[in-house]
Amino acid sequence: MCGICGIIDTDKRTGHEGAVGAMTGAMSHRGPDDEGIYSAAGISLGHRRLSIIDLSSAGHQPLANEDKSIWVVLNGEIYNYKDLREELEKKGHIFRSHSDTEVIAHLYEEKGRDCVKSLVGMFAFAIWDAKKDLLLLARDRAGKKPLLYSCVDGKLCFASEFSALLKSGLIKKEIRPEALDYYLTFGYIPSPLTVYKNVFKLMPAHTLIFKNGQVKTERYWQLDYEKKIKLTEEEAEEELLRLLLDSVRIRLYSDVPLGAFLSGGIDSSLIVGLMSRAHNQRIKTFSIGFDESDYNELRYARNIARYFNTEHNEFIVKPKALEVLPTLVERYGEPFADPSAIPTFYVSKMSRQYVTVVLNGDGGDELFAGYERYQAMVYSEAFNRLPRSLKRTVAALCSDTIPDSLNQKGLTNKARRFFGAALLPLHKRYIKWIGVFDDELKRDLYTPQFLDSTGNFDVEDFFRDSLSGHDELTLVDRLLRLDTLTYLPGDLLVKVDIASMANALEARSPFLDHRVMEFAASLPSHFKLKGLTQKYILKKTATEIIPKENIYRTKQGFGVPVGDWFRAELKDYLRDNLLNGRALKRGYFKPETIKRMAEAHFSRKREYGKQLWALLMLELWHKKFMD
Numbered sequence: 001m002c003g004i005c006g007i008i009d010t011d012k013r014t015g016h017e018g019a020v021g022a023m024t025g026a027m028s029h030r031g032p033d034d035e036g037i038y039s040a041a042g043i044s045l046g047h048r049r050l051s052i053i054d055l056s057s058a059g060h061q062p063l064a065n066e067d068k069s070i071w072v073v074l075n076g077e078i079y080n081y082k083d084l085r086e087e088l089e090k091k092g093h094i095f096r097s098h099s100d101t102e103v104i105a106h107l108y109e110e111k112g113r114d115c116v117k118s119l120v121g122m123f124a125f126a127i128w129d130a131k132k133d134l135l136l137l138a139r140d141r142a143g144k145k146p147l148l149y150s151c152v153d154g155k156l157c158f159a160s161e162f163s164a165l166l167k168s169g170l171i172k173k174e175i176r177p178e179a180l181d182y183y184l185t186f187g188y189i190p191s192p193l194t195v196y197k198n199v200f201k202l203m204p205a206h207t208l209i210f211k212n213g214q215v216k217t218e219r220y221w222q223l224d225y226e227k228k229i230k231l232t233e234e235e236a237e238e239e240l241l242r243l244l245l246d247s248v249r250i251r252l253y254s255d256v257p258l259g260a261f262l263s264g265g266i267d268s269s270l271i272v273g274l275m276s277r278a279h280n281q282r283i284k285t286f287s288i289g290f291d292e293s294d295y296n297e298l299r300y301a302r303n304i305a306r307y308f309n310t311e312h313n314e315f316i317v318k319p320k321a322l323e324v325l326p327t328l329v330e331r332y333g334e335p336f337a338d339p340s341a342i343p344t345f346y347v348s349k350m351s352r353q354y355v356t357v358v359l360n361g362d363g364g365d366e367l368f369a370g371y372e373r374y375q376a377m378v379y380s381e382a383f384n385r386l387p388r389s390l391k392r393t394v395a396a397l398c399s400d401t402i403p404d405s406l407n408q409k410g411l412t413n414k415a416r417r418f419f420g421a422a423l424l425p426l427h428k429r430y431i432k433w434i435g436v437f438d439d440e441l442k443r444d445l446y447t448p449q450f451l452d453s454t455g456n457f458d459v460e461d462f463f464r465d466s467l468s469g470h471d472e473l474t475l476v477d478r479l480l481r482l483d484t485l486t487y488l489p490g491d492l493l494v495k496v497d498i499a500s501m502a503n504a505l506e507a508r509s510p511f512l513d514h515r516v517m518e519f520a521a522s523l524p525s526h527f528k529l530k531g532l533t534q535k536y537i538l539k540k541t542a543t544e545i546i547p548k549e550n551i552y553r554t555k556q557g558f559g560v561p562v563g564d565w566f567r568a569e570l571k572d573y574l575r576d577n578l579l580n581g582r583a584l585k586r587g588y589f590k591p592e593t594i595k596r597m598a599e600a601h602f603s604r605k606r607e608y609g610k611q612l613w614a615l616l617m618l619e620l621w622h623k624k625f626m627d
Helices: 017-025 081-090 100-118 162-166 177-186 233-250 266-278 298-307 319-332 341-352 364-368 372-383 388-401 411-421 426-434 439-445 448-453 461-467 475-485 487-501 514-522 536-542 562-567 571-578 591-602 609-626
Strands: 002-009 034-040 043-049 070-078 121-129 134-139 148-152 155-159 206-211 214-219 258-261 284-290 311-317 357-359 506-508
Touching: 002 017, 002 070, 002 121, 002 162, 017 034, 017 043, 017 162, 043 070, 043 121, 070 100, 081 100, 100 121, 100 134, 100 206, 148 162, 155 162, 162 319, 177 439, 177 448, 177 487, 177 609, 233 266, 233 514, 233 536, 258 266, 258 341, 266 298, 266 364, 266 536, 284 298, 284 341, 298 311, 311 341, 319 341, 319 487, 319 609, 341 487, 364 475, 364 487, 364 514, 364 536, 372 411, 372 426, 372 475, 411 426, 426 461, 426 475, 439 591, 461 475, 475 487, 475 514, 487 506, 562 571, 562 591, 562 609, 571 591, 571 609, 591 609
Parallel strands: 258 284, 258 357, 284 311, 357 506
Antiparallel strands: 002 043, 002 155, 034 043, 070 121, 121 134, 134 206, 148 155, 206 214
16 A cells, blocks of 8 residues: 556656655655655656565565566555466566565556456556556556546646645646535545546546557446346355455455454444454454444444454544544545544554554445435335325425424434435435535525536536436446445545555455455345345345344444534634635635524534535635645
8 A cells, every 4th residue: 555656748858756756755644664766758656655565675666577668656455466476477477576566567568458457456556668658547446546647738647645746746726616516515526527627536447548648548347237147145145255255365465464444333343253254363453433422333343342352442533533634634635525534534543553454344335235325215216106296295295394403313304305305306316315515505605606617517417427328227226336436436435545544554445346346236136225124135144244233233324423513612613714704705605605504503403514514624625725
């Protein structure tokens, strides 16, 4: 796990070693163990190393092939590198290290751009091919490892983080208005866009070739939800367990200590249980909790820790934990409104005191239908099959009679959300259920000038396009496909990568092995969501491994009580940062709307916690990167 960067210039007379040195310096937190730069005419590659495999100096990057015509920098881990190395050695390739990175160089010699299809792992890498005068960038299938790039005036620069990319000296800090609209709607900016006009994210499961000043991207893999395999439930359980156990086993290989994040939910608990089967050492587990009982899952984590006799560690997140916000704002590099980045940072910080690698349960919800929104969408489809007059009457009656509730997790709030969105088209219904700012609130918030700057852009097209053209799929599979393409790589994986790497910690996700993902996609949707039961087949698979209390408990999610904090300890912090003169004069939003939202929240008339959090993170980003 590391940080990579580079600059390539069609003008071979120009050197970039100094700029790339500054870029690697900006990512020292991602790789505190080593730093390396390769430079030649028109090309400089940089690398920061967090030593995980082959701790010797032979693992120093950038790494080259035998004749040094091909150079590689890698961020991530290739779990099947030993098998690949054995095959390559049989073909005559000579290795100088035991690093997984060197395998990529030789594999590229054999397969060119298609080398990426042979890799099992999480990765973002760059290959410089001096003979062909081209640069190849690639990103793993799920989007675990980030990769940003910009092409300006015949120069391409790339990096693992914004802070490094900005050090290239090639980036103009011009804000993309539609990206802010995405951000206010979803809480993150989806790929390939970024907050900057001339900076892009390489999409998951894509490669990029830069040659003769031109950029060409190409998808090399995607999940297929159409082809379903015919298995009994027992056969599906057996195969899923086999795949997950193998996925855990290959992720236990490390030359440094490892452990696991443990929330106490089924996903992380199952990973810890499988680790206990595959690992011959006592497992170290790490959990986060809150003083607020509605957000605290520690008793479930402790239950698993006792059951598997782990070496367990806990941390309670309090409002003062927001002292880390300036660091996170800098690391994320663009507005990012998922407040669970805070506990993820602290559980990573705690874990790094004991281990360098952790396994987690990321991806289980998106593969096996673990979110309540999937149930809501299925039930709303059934509701929409009622006679038009009846469903309109019921929706109107419920919307008028169900009171507002400050409890975002309560049944009252869920009912209001359901009936408030039930009559909308599917993509609007889904956005209404998961979004931060809805259309009505955005119209009240945006200034006419900012609204004009977004032009004819419609943020809803993003989900409409993703959901359309797949009528042959069940509703559940369409939604799982959507979240795997959007929320998973755009929010969840970004959150974990940045928060963990800010603490020089590598996070591995067994559920996101592409073979597990492909198997999950091939299962009938009723194996995932069956009536009221979410993760149906995963829960059945887990029954012989973890306690039933942890399987059939009520899902809480990784929420953070920012709404409560904004009414108490953080009220002044919010006022000072969001309601000051500079913040209110940015030109995007109507000051009176922000003030009205804040006062309604403070007085407990309305719950605007997640909206105020999004505005706060945008303002903190502005202060750090634009002011």
